[in-house]
Amino acid sequence: MSTETAGGDADATVTVTQEAAEEALGLIESEGLDTDEAGLRLFVQQGGCAGLSYGMRFDHEPEPDDAVVEQHGLRVFVDPASQNYVGGSTLRYEGGLQGAGFHVENPNVVSECGCGESFRT
Numbered sequence: 001m002s003t004e005t006a007g008g009d010a011d012a013t014v015t016v017t018q019e020a021a022e023e024a025l026g027l028i029e030s031e032g033l034d035t036d037e038a039g040l041r042l043f044v045q046q047g048g049c050a051g052l053s054y055g056m057r058f059d060h061e062p063e064p065d066d067a068v069v070e071q072h073g074l075r076v077f078v079d080p081a082s083q084n085y086v087g088g089s090t091l092r093y094e095g096g097l098q099g100a101g102f103h104v105e106n107p108n109v110v111s112e113c114g115c116g117e118s119f120r121t
Contacts, residue, residue, distance in 0.1 A: 013069050014042060014076055014086055020093040020102060021072030028058055037061050039068070039075030042104070044085040052085065054104050 016024075024040045038060050047053045062068050062077040069076040078086060089106040 013067065013088075014078060015090045016069065016071040016074055016076060017090065017092050018072050020091045021074035023093040024074050024102070031058055033058060033060060035073065035075075037075075039077050040091075041077045041079075042082065042086060042091065043079060044082040054086075056102060 025035055028035050028038050028040070038058060039062065041055075041057050041059045043055045044052050045055050059077055062075070063079065065080055066077045067080070067083050069078070076091065085108060086104065086106060088108065089104050092103050092105060094100060094103055
């Protein structure tokens with residue numbers, strides 16, 4: 001397992017904003033998970049009108065081959081295959097009446113669908 005911290009290589013890892021970390025940590029705690037071990041899994045899966053889409057879920061702990069990024073107290077787990085697609089991305093949380101939730105700003109994307117839920121690299 002590789003571990004990156006806030007000072008890690010920006011091209012190879014995911015950056016997490018303070019607001020995204022706070023929101024995710026609150027949700028992890030509300031699920032009764034230990035924030036010292038548990039984290040947010042960010043992954044890429046086949047699907048959507050552009051071919052690929054992001055997925056997120058909470059995991060109790062990382063898998064042995066995951067990249068683990070810890071920023072602002074939040075641990076983010078990324079499997080090796082997904083790392084190829086999301087390296088250099090920023091995870092943000094946006095509130096508001098429309099589109100509230102976690103969003104991935106990905107510099108590797110060459111096109112997105114109209115709704116912004118799927119992408120192609």
